[in-house]
Amino acid sequence: MSSNHSHLVSSEGASLPEGLEQLLQRRSAWPLGLPAPNGQEFSAILQAAACAPDHAGLTPWRFKFVRGGQRHVLLERVLSHSDAQTDEAKTMHGKYTAKLTTAPLVVVLAARLKEHPKAPGFEQMLTCGAAVMNMLNAAHLLGYHGFWSSTPGALGDILKDVMGFEEQDQMLGLLNLGTPAHTPTTPPRVSAEVFAQEWV
Numbered sequence: 001m002s003s004n005h006s007h008l009v010s011s012e013g014a015s016l017p018e019g020l021e022q023l024l025q026r027r028s029a030w031p032l033g034l035p036a037p038n039g040q041e042f043s044a045i046l047q048a049a050a051c052a053p054d055h056a057g058l059t060p061w062r063f064k065f066v067r068g069g070q071r072h073v074l075l076e077r078v079l080s081h082s083d084a085q086t087d088e089a090k091t092m093h094g095k096y097t098a099k100l101t102t103a104p105l106v107v108v109l110a111a112r113l114k115e116h117p118k119a120p121g122f123e124q125m126l127t128c129g130a131a132v133m134n135m136l137n138a139a140h141l142l143g144y145h146g147f148w149s150s151t152p153g154a155l156g157d158i159l160k161d162v163m164g165f166e167e168q169d170q171m172l173g174l175l176n177l178g179t180p181a182h183t184p185t186t187p188p189r190v191s192a193e194v195f196a197q198e199w200v
């Protein structure tokens with residue numbers, strides 16, 4: 001490991017690089033308001049997605065993002081869609097209003113999987129998840145909060161269409177970015193012994 005990192009003393013007394021200490025404090029937050037990442041910061045957040053491990057270099061993630069007043073234009077397009085007028089879809093109008101207009105910056109996430117002899121679809125999905133996680137971590141390191149939320153039901157399909165994703169794309173939800181009114185405390189995390197054991 002490089003010796004160039006500045007070090008802090010962790011709660012258990014071990015010395016950890018400051019970046020790792022920060023990473024261990026990441027948590028999701030909702031609702032999110034301003035400030036949102038600025039253009040340069042958001043570029044860095046997107047670039048972090050490209051650091052995901054990617055078997056065969058397929059770049060299987062696809063994102064579109066919306067912010068400011070355009071969020072309301074998008075919402076209107078989704079809610080006024082003919083497929084959004086069924087009784088079932090209407091029960092989701094309120095939920096999608098919150099999903100699309102609460103955070104100041106909303107990244108719509110999708111996977112575009114390809115046939116590949118060495119990189120099956122599930123690996124490409126894992127790559128997409130890693131890409132989004134890298135963005136959550138990058139946002140956190142910049143001092144922002146994120147919240148990954150789902151896009152269930154017919155309105156999710158409409159959103160996919162309205163945003164201009166391709167038919168083959170699979171929606172992976174929304175990555176909301178911004179700042180909570182109050183910084184939430186990090187919840188206790190499951191201890192590593194629960195999910196990792198040394199084989200001896």
Ligand SMILES: Cc1cc2nc3c(=O)[nH]c(=O)nc-3n(C[C@H](O)[C@H](O)[C@H](O)COP(=O)(O)O)c2cc1C
Nearest residue numbers: 026027028029146147148149150151172173174187
């Ligand atoms: C793909 C995906 C979709 C999610 N969708 C939702 C959602 O729609 N609503 C929700 O309350 N949490 C959802 N979550 C969970 C939150 O993003 C978040 O991880 C959870 O509240 C725990 O917070 P933490 O990230 O600080 O551990 C989703 C997580 C993932 C990975």
